[in-house]
Amino acid sequence: MTILRTEAMCKNFDGVQVAEDVNFSMEPGEIRCLIGPNGAGKSTFFKLVLGEHQPSSGDIFFADERITALRSFERVRKGISVKFQVPGIFRELSVWQNMQIAVQHHLHRDSMAKDIEAALEFVGLAQKSRELAGTLSHGEQQWLEIGMAISTRPRLLLLDEPTAGMTPEETHKTGEMVHRLNREGMSVLAVEHDMEFVRQIAQKVTVLNFGVIFAEGTIGEIESNDEVARIYLGAFDDD
Amino acid sequence: ADDPIRIGVLEDQSGDFAAVTQVKVYAIEMAAAEINENGGIAGREIELVTYDTQSDDRRYQEFMRRVLQRDQVDTVFAGFASSSREAYRPIVNQFDGLAFYNNQYEGGVCDANMIVTGAVPEQQFSTLIPWMMEEYGPNVYTLAADYNFGQISAEWVRMIVEEEGGQMVGEDFIPLGVSQFSQNIRNIQSEDADFVVTLLVGSAQASYYEQAASAGLGLPMASSVNVGQGYEHKRFSPPSLKDMYVTTNFIEEVDTPEANEFVENFYEMFPDAPYVNQEAANSYIALHLYKQMVERADGSTDKEDLRAIIAEGDVCFDGPSGTVCLDPRSQHMSHNIFLAKVDEEHAISFPQTWDNIEPYWLGEVGCDLTENDPSAQYTPSDNPSR
Amino acid sequence: MTTEADSLLSVEHLTAGYGNTSVLQDVGFRVGQGEIVAVIGRNGVGKTTLMKTLMGLVKHREGTLRLNGEDLGPLDTHQRARRGIGYIPQGREVFLRMTVWENLKVGEMLKQPGEEVDYERVYEFFPILRERSNQRAGTFSGGQQQQLAIGRAMVAKPRLMLLDEPSEGIQPNIVKDIARNILKLNRELGTTVLLVEQNLEMIMTMAQRCYVMDKGQIVSELEPEQLRDRDAMRRALAV
């Protein structure tokens, strides 16, 4: 079984091909990183999986069930959860309310309060539970969104650049969190540009370039792939 | 002295209709001042309780209730638009009050609580249409506002044109608020009409004249509503209303001694008034009729006492437009009808007048308020005789 | 390090915040002409707020700000910008519904009297901005937008560039490019740079000095030798 699989998925925007014959698959319980140059189509891949964009052709399967025709909220209810690249939070609501909305249809109301508090503790926002989410700093908003995404206990967690703007310390902490969630049975698919983080979490890495799967393999394989180094990694050497 | 007689005045002093109705308030104030100077009504002074209804039917509902219930007025003078009248009529009925509707309208209100001094279609069209057909020919095109007034008036025009052996070559209905008429002008041109009956209401629709003139339409026009009410010949520059014929029971150009005196007094009291239109005269007349009725009822302002006086059939007044009388069956007023002609310079002449045209239609179709009170509005296609 | 005389930007006793809460408390520092100075600190300590206060987007309550000896206090944001400050905000903030070219065009506003605008240099640094000059910026990927934001600030050769986490969301090799390009700008044109970053790599390659912020205050300054020492930096950050 695969937790997520795309078959010959294509997508273009007015002629710009952002996904081309993408055959992606991922095992349950896996942590996978999706990397690739800016504009390679990583975020678009997420949006296709979530049903925000419809593929021009091809199919998407979640836990071996075809979800291509489902609407976003139906896919989410099957157990997918996402943290977007641009924080998607309810800016005018308090941090606590943000969490409440995320969890209220998963949890019973009596235990909800405790769970929310625990989740806020987990992402380090317990002190700010009454503040309006829009007034949090950029990094705090990211944490809030991660908190919302994981508190629904999804089977598959999609993280689009979760550590952008985090200090190395926090990035590391995020990595540990990913591992912990993974141990609890969550599959994680993360888009990242921070290779240190990728090294920390990924079991397997997929490289996307111009909407095409360019390479796939363990982190070691990818890092030693010259082509990947050329198009993506580069080096801080010549100056 | 005795308590004053309180009269509620609900007229639109702002909003869409203000251009036409402001002078109604002036006329009532003027009549009240005159009457008070001469000792009031049966020795009692007149006190006006005036509210600005802002061209908003809901304000009529609110304030009609207020004048009847709180201000305890003896009678109310209220309303320009027919919809405003219909909005307040249930309230007048509920409190069994007496209201004067001093406005030209589409006709048909058969309600014991209402007295109507404005002109109605049988008075304006049975005169106007035959005269126009005689003068210009049998092919008639009607351009009418697409609501009660326009539709019912158009029905009258149609009826009379057929009776007189003419034919309707076209009828266009225009929703209220429309101000662009290119298509209608074209329609009229393609139908070879001899004249156009314009039953256009409101300031937006008045834009028709300028547009028709600039497109070179050049047909004679006939109307029951323009000029007499909205003084379009003053508001638009010549010659856009050239050859417009209007039947009205009064306008300031009427050149009789009574009319001149009235207009003179009017401008003396309200030098800034834009025009003295037919509704100003009707409002003025209404207050004088009321005075007469109350005095004849020995100072009673009770509705039934006053109706008993009307039932005598000789409540008449020699006013600015000549002698007019109240008809007991419909509680509408007879009128002397003037045919006003607008010329190239927008000067007015009166090729014809008709004396004492009765508001006969309601009686004919079975409205007899001396017998019973249906509190309804009839239309040609919906009345007891059908 | 720098004295009043040769400092381009000098900040003293700066206090600022939102509504009733103070975020920055008694912040003071200097940036010398031609220097590249970094600011680091955990999420939510006030780095962005500091940048915004320098730009006048957040009004300061106390303290003084000077650019080249001129008091910035009474100046509006746009007036400060026209004194030659180029601002690249966190979260990019390109004009989404305008084309790439139009975005750059807005950047011309910063041009000093008598100077020329230099599109060629921008295109040389970020070729995609030329290739896609008629695409709407809103349809750029995150990293592409970041490049545009930097390009926009570069068009008119600012005296001082404020960069708020420019590497966020950028593919590694372009991060390196950006670092290189900013250095180049600094060397060739003498542009002074104040840089907020989480990417230690980038700081290590670029910065000459570094301030560490915590809870709205500058708590320490790292010496150049510490700057080359990854672990020293980490320790400083973990205050």
Add this chain to the structure above:
Amino acid sequence: MNTPNQSLPRPSAWRVPYWVTLLNGPQTLGRGRIFWGGFFATVLCAALFPAFVDGWTTGNTAYFLCWVFMALGLSLIWGYSGALSFGQTAFFGIAGYGYGVVTLNFGAEYGMTFGALFMAVGASCIAAAVLGYVIFYGRISGVFLGIVTLSTTLVLHAFMAQTAGSQWAIGDARLGGHNGMTGMPPLTIPWPGMDIMLYSGVGLYYLLLVMVIVCYLALRILVNSRFGNVLVAIRENPHRAEMLGYDIRRYQLIAFIIGSGLAGLSGALYTAWGQYISPSSMGLAAAALPIVWVAVGGRKDLTATLIGTLAVLAVFQNLTIFGSYYALILMGILLVIVVLFLPQGLIPGLVQLVDNYRDRAGKGRVS
């Protein structure tokens, strides 16, 4: 503002039913002793009110109460779920005419007027379901939604205005064109011997008062429930709400139907109050009014909307009575002032001012 509702003290002896706790919650302003004390005091005053004022004032207040439902409904649709409907008057009109058609055909006996009220509101709900389906399932939002709803009400207006002819009748009910429909009975309570006709007066006042209170409390519960949380979430960020697994279209549609049903309730009550309904109730000027009431009061809160609506109605009417020519100018000035100086709306703005004052006075904030 943001106290989570579970932090309310719960008496240990007996548990307050869950839904009662929803009367208080993050989505509504005002909780705690002071607020509810004030609430009961206000209800008491309102109940005693007719004893101290003249008949007109009572009847006129009843008239004001008629409008409250439409305002509350709009607050739900606009303030809570973020969809600015510019055409609530369409449902107002549909129900108004609906009440007229039913009562003119079936009379007022046997409580038929209440049946008519019910059917009229039902009709507006059905209309709202159809229109709402088109809007929300067609992904129409923002100003586009405003224009679609506005167009709807203007189409109804234009259509009804030209139904003067006698062919335009439903059974015995003549639509009446621009002059409107008249002759329908007021609400009538069947009573052995003599039916009680609720003309604008004390009886109608109490009936409406009770309806307003029930409606207000019910809506409070609704917006603090999970359903309400989702509505607010959709207002703030529909995209994120959908990505949390909510079918936002359904939630918005339901809110729209409820809110429009309330507009319908206002319409039917208004028609019964004045025995009159006309197309101008659905015109442009009429359509703008509810938005003004709700915005001035404070759209994001039910209490603010309720008080604000009554305040605006009363102030505007009094300006018209006493301000003569200048009334409309003064109204305009008032509106501009409220928007500029109390951007949250009149009531939240005042609450804020009082809070600030308390803060300055050194006392703790009582919320």
Add this chain to the structure above:
Amino acid sequence: MEYLHIAFSAFYQFGDAFAFLVLAAAGLAVIFGMMGIINLAHGEFIMCGAYVTVVTSAMGLPLPLAMLCGSLAAGVLGIVLERTIIHRLYHRPLDSIVATWGISLIITQGTLVVLGSSMPGISTPLGGFAVGDYTYSTYRMVLLGVALLVLAGLYVIFHHTTFGIHSRATIQAPHMAKATGVDTGRMNSLTFGLGAALAGLAGALYAPTMSIVPTMGANFLVESFVTVVVGGADVFLGTAPAAAILAVIKAALTAWYGQLIGQVGLLVTVIIVIRFLPQGLSGWLLKGRT
């Protein structure tokens, strides 16, 4: 020949409706379409343009100059209002409804109190011309020409001038525009003033064809809003095609079924267009690029 006459007649009706929609909507396209201010006082800017035109032309100014005055006066009024009130309402579009409604009440009623309930109008210049059996008003064709010029002007201003680019930048991301050195306060005033002046121009141009009363602006309001909304956010790519489509539909329906159906048809078209293009025409034309 006959066909040509009919074709011209159809063209004239279309052009007439098109000009009305474009001119009525142009100012609103700037103020509402671009700046996001739901301006219910749009009609009052139009009224202002008309009044000033009428007054100055009565004072003896040649009509084109009087019209220019009308347009400028509305522009100045716009700038004054922007400086005092509107500038606090950016990004609070919903509050702008209430504020501008208030402004509209003040202006309408203020005009009534100060200048009375109506004004003598001016007659339509240029007379008429005949094609086949029908005569037409020349002035209406001039209006069409002006409408096209206004569209072209808007396109050039907003896409090819620095002012236009800065103005758009200001509206999209005010903080960022400021931080790139744009004087956003001034930009907003000027843009709003431009919108108001365009509205004033509509009033000025239609003044010779309409009743001059304080409430005359209301006649433009619905048409201008639906045109702008059907058009969507882009001033030029929205307004031009929206006005064209709506004009065809309105002219055709009015010709075949009368004014009521013309009006109702216009509104129904609006509902249908929005249903299928929920971001308006320009949203659709620019799809994928937004």
